[in-house]
Amino acid sequence: MKRFFAFFLPLLLLLSFSSCSSQNVSRDEFFAFDTYHTVTLYGMREPDAKALFAEIEAQTRELENVFSFYREESELARLNKTREAVLSDPLRSALERAMRIKERTHSLFSPTLGALTSLWGIGREDFLPPDEAAISAALAVSLGDPSFLQGAVALPEGMLLDAGGFAKGYLAERLIEKVRASDCSRAVLSLGGNVAVYSADGSYEFKIGVTDPLSPQRTAGYLRTRSGYLSVSGHYERFSEYAGKRYSHILDPRTGLPADSDVLSAAVWSEDGLLADALSTAFVVMGREKALAFYASSEQDFGAVLFHEDGTFTLTDNLKGSFVETP
Numbered sequence: 481m482k483r484f485f486a487f488f489l490p491l492l493l494l495l496s497f498s499s500c501s502s503q504n505v506s507r508d509e510f511f512a513f514d515t516y517h518t519v520t521l522y523g524m525r526e527p528d529a530k531a532l533f534a535e536i537e538a539q540t541r542e543l544e545n546v547f548s549f550y551r552e553e554s555e556l557a558r559l560n561k562t563r564e565a566v567l568s569d570p571l572r573s574a575l576e577r578a579m580r581i582k583e584r585t586h587s588l589f590s591p592t593l594g595a596l597t598s599l600w601g602i603g604r605e606d607f608l609p610p611d612e613a614a615i616s617a618a619l620a621v622s623l624g625d626p627s628f629l630q631g632a633v634a635l636p637e638g639m640l641l642d643a644g645g646f647a648k649g650y651l652a653e654r655l656i657e658k659v660r661a662s663d664c665s666r667a668v669l670s671l672g673g674n675v676a677v678y679s680a681d682g683s684y685e686f687k688i689g690v691t692d693p694l695s696p697q698r699t700a701g702y703l704r705t706r707s708g709y710l711s712v713s714g715h716y717e718r719f720s721e722y723a724g725k726r727y728s729h730i731l732d733p734r735t736g737l738p739a740d741s742d743v744l745s746a747a748v749w750s751e752d753g754l755l756a757d758a759l760s761t762a763f764v765v766m767g768r769e770k771a772l773a774f775y776a777s778s779e780q781d782f783g784a785v786l787f788h789e790d791g792t793f794t795l796t797d798n799l800k801g802s803f804v805e806t807p
Contacts, residue, residue, distance in 0.1 A: 508533040512540045513548075513648055515672030519655075523665030523680075532662050536655050536669075543654065546571050547647035549594060549640075556643055560594060564634040572633065574650040574754060575641070579625065581758045585774065589762035590733045593622045594640025600738075602729040607720035609727060619736035645713075649757025652676040652709050656753075673717060674757060675710045682706055690803075693745040693787050700793070701805040703785075709753035713760035714745025714787070730764050741767030743786045749799065750782035759784070768794055 506521045506529035519536055521529050546568060548554040559565045567575070578591040595618040599610050610618075621638030635641065648671050659667045659678050666684050669676040677686040687702040693716045703710055715728035715738075728738040746763035750756040759782060763771040768786055775784060775796050783799040795803055 510537050512544050513672065518670040520668045521664050522667065524663060528663065532658065532664065535658050539654055539658060540651060543570060543651050547643040549597065549642045549644060556641060559633065560640045564632055566632045574646060577754050578646045578758060581755065585762045587733050588765045589645060589758045591641055591643060591645060592624065592639055593731055593733060594642035595622050595638060596731050596736055597642045598640060600731065602720045602727060603718050607722060609722055615736040645761045646754050646758045648672060648674045649709065649711055649754040653753040673712045676753060677705065677707060679706055690747050690785065694791060699806050701803055703749060704802050704804060705749060708749055708751045709756045710747060710749045711756040711760040712745060712747045713764050716745065730761060732765050739765045741765060742788055743767050743771065744789050745787045747785040748782055755780060755782060
């Protein structure tokens with residue numbers, strides 16, 4: 481039976497990784513998916529590392545042109561415009577996985593909220609909170625499911641897909657595949673709120689720092705793991721302010737409003753990168769009680785650290801001993 485442990489500690493939630501001493505350390509950074517990506521490779525000769533960096537960046541650009549909600553030329557944006565299309569393997573497979581998570585979370589995670597995302601426009605300079613009628617209309621067209629036809633996907637009238645809650649998790653998986661195919665001894669990929677780690681022989685223990693949503697310059701603790709993906713979502717990541725009120729980019733599919741639960745941010749670890757990405761968003765919407773119930777009833781392999789406004793955090797039992805608080 482799964483159990484839960486609550487700890488009292490201020491926390492931090494910006495992802496960071498511990499620096500590991502090793503010979504032949506190579507690091508590269510580039511901007512994509514509206515965030516900075518940092519890739520650190522160990523044990524590679526410089527020419528081989530440069531070649532792998534080029535492959536990683538090229539793969540990232542390619543998938544950005546698949547999943548971007550805002551790029552008019554992306555595959556996702558074209559589907560949103562044409563309403564029906566034969567999809568590439570990456571978009572179709574990732575979307576099918578995201579829809580299964582939508583079903584298991586009873587739509588508290590959903591890739592079909594693009595109309596709400598567009599309506600709210602969190603992060604725009606001209607941000608203005610939408611009125612109730614507009615929210616209701618956008619929510620109404622966001623609640624259904626796309627149809628998976630023979631070789632194609634069709635969207636209900638008005639529905640827009642938004643891959644923001646799962647695309648970087650999928651990207652992390654694809655990039656780790658490239659690392660595995662190389663002679664890299666270990667690697668750390670930091671993709672905004674997503675971190676992926678890899679060790680060729682599985683023996684190296686990484687420490688992934690997790691930041692405090694109440695004080696983002698402070699590391700609350702470190703997750704110790706030999707492999708996998710860590711995704712963090714929280715209200716502090718992206719927001720807009722209007723008339724002295726802060727509006728989070730994480731939207732609640734039940735209300736059409738920014739999420740307002742007792743979980744300020746969530747860090748989810750899994751060997752499934754897309755799952756970690758999606759659940760970190762879902763748990764902020766669910767709140768502590770529903771997130772822990774989901775964990776207790778799930779057969780999937782993941783763990784979570786849930787951060788609360790009072791400076792406490794809740795840790796699932798499978799991360800006890802793996803998540804270590806900062807002294």
